[in-house]
Amino acid sequence: MSYLSIEFGLIFIVFFALYWRYRLFPKLQNKLLLVSSYLIVASFSLQFALILFIYTCVIYFFSIMIAQSDENDNRWLIWALCLSIANLSLFKYFDFFRYELQALFNFLHIPIALPVVTVLIPIGISFYTLHSVSYIVSVKKSELPVAKFWDFALFLSFFPSVIAGPVNRAKDFLPQITTRHPRKILQPFRAFTLIILSVIKVYCLGGIISENWVTPIFANPLEFSVIDLLVGLYGYSIQIYLNFSGYTDLVTGMALLLGFRLPTNFNFPYLACNLREFWSRWHISLSHWIRDYIYIPLGGNRKGFVRTQINVMLAMLLSGLWHGAGINFIIWGACHGFGIMMLNISERYFGRGWITERSPTLARFLTWHYVCFSWLFFNCESLPDALDYLTALTHNFLIEPKYTVTLLSIYLVFFIYPILKNIPDWFTLLISRINLIYLPIIFISVLWLTIYIAPSGVPNFIYANF
Structure with a gap:
């Protein structure tokens, strides 16, 4: 669903009215934002929403282990970064590298046939990958504590920026999610x-x-x-x-x-x-x-x-x-x-x-x-x-x-x-x-x-x- 479509505009107006009905309860507003964000991702493909949720769970687990590890122990951080890169590479670059690697094998007369697999690129994967990296690095640097799971899930899926940015920094954006004070319309x-x-x-x-x-x-x-x-x-x-x-x-x-x-x-x-x-x-x-x-x-x-x-x-x-x-x-x-x-x-x-x-x-x-x-x-x-x-x-x-x-x-x-x-x-x-x-x-x-x-x-x- 395009954010410039009339349908989205009408839905946003309804959501806006419902969202500010609970202006005194930021946690309820967060739940509305989280559900809405996943519905928008799912409107492109239900698989995309599932991939985002699984990725969120795995990165959140690594953030807990990073926070519990010693200051000089970077193993969990390295594992988390490798997983983020591997996840992005699998969905975004598999076809490109398979084609180039197969061409190299053919040129060298190496009898290896790489499998042809159609991999769809999940919407927003490039951006929520960058968001997750900023989060785990900030946790490692003790710039912020481990967030609550649903707050972290909203950070990765926040619908205004999940599709095409901007790239949010965890240390700047998560405090806006976890605030206990009633929000207000800004500017x-x-x-x-x-x-x-x-x-x-x-x-x-x-x-x-x-x-x-x-x-x-x-x-x-x-x-x-x-x-x-x-x-x-x-x-x-x-x-x-x-x-x-x-x-x-x-x-x-x-x-x-x-x-x-x-x-x-x-x-x-x-x-x-x-x-x-x-x-x-x-x-x-x-x-x-x-x-x-x-x-x-x-x-x-x-x-x-x-x-x-x-x-x-x-x-x-x-x-x-x-x-x-x-x-x-x-x-x-x-x-x-x-x-x-x-x-x-x-x-x-x-x-x-x-x-x-x-x-x-x-x-x-x-x-x-x-x-x-x-x-x-x-x-x-x-x-x-x-x-x-x-x-x-x-x-x-x-x-x-x-x-x-x-x-x-x-x-x-x-x-x-x-x-x-x-x-x-x-x-x-x-x-x-x-x-x-x-x-x-x-x-x-x-x-x-x-x-x-x-x-x-x-x-x-x-x-x-x-």
Whole structure:
């Protein structure tokens, strides 16, 4: 069930009324949230809900053993981490590695036939795996005690963030679940603004961009000119930002209405002046998770300049692999790893911010283009598809362009984007000054107009696939 469907909207309104009927009883609210979260997961597949519950039970057992073990005894933590990785690998990467391993066996003439098994990827497995890792590590570091089982189950299954994030840290989110004080709606004007923005971003703008430029151009890149192909790349870069940040806006708004705060996940990433800054603004909860649980444990920047670059590349390769089981995602991660390495090397010899200090606009323009071209591998289904796009991009100079005006419009939006970024704050301030009686009318009118303009059908959340 899509969170942008009318059916879900109606169900959420009923749930919202029932949830706040028990506003003085947080434990009852938690039970409602837990049941609702599992029902949503089960709406995709009953097996997915069962897998989530079994995984929750096993990780909870390990957390108890970790808490009871000596401070220097890491065996239970290692077992828990290995199980988390193995569970994610089995469901998400089995087919990919089976195919690659079988190809290697065939190349070496080794007479081994690996079994062909169809494994469905449980919804949200990538995110609740990261949540569980943050929990067991926090227990090991004594940052929090072992939670009660049902509180931990809600932490892993919390429906606003179980499907496509943001990535919640146990030490920040579990206290919101275990609170004994009555909850209250948090920042209602901001919550409604975020929900409206999400519908505009995903339903309207993202849908229009995808239908008119991204989908047709990526489907047949060899038939389009270089200008059109640039429109396709820029269009997808804008679409994935609108889609993912729109989803984050939606679930953040829902969480605020339920009395919870989710971590900030986006901070205008296309204003970044270099790749390092881009990752401090894009999917912030994931990039911080990778920093704290992969990059720093590998040694971070504490073991010399060369080792730092190796750690950066390893972290970005794992980031790419986390997004999907395919060579394209690994190449995408490698592109970002290589870009950050080159940034570090250039700053070592020319000084930190040597381009940004001279021309912030140029630095932002170069960073945006590097990110856009990296998205090519992210969006294409296979490496041959990406190579076809690159071939067309370097050869189709004689084909008459169709989207020249669109290309100029994209450049215009890019340069006025620093002004547009203030729109959410303006809108929040505006509706906070309007009489509460008129807010439902404004809310419904904006939603109706957005749905009317948007392409038909309920759009998918891109990151729900990961």
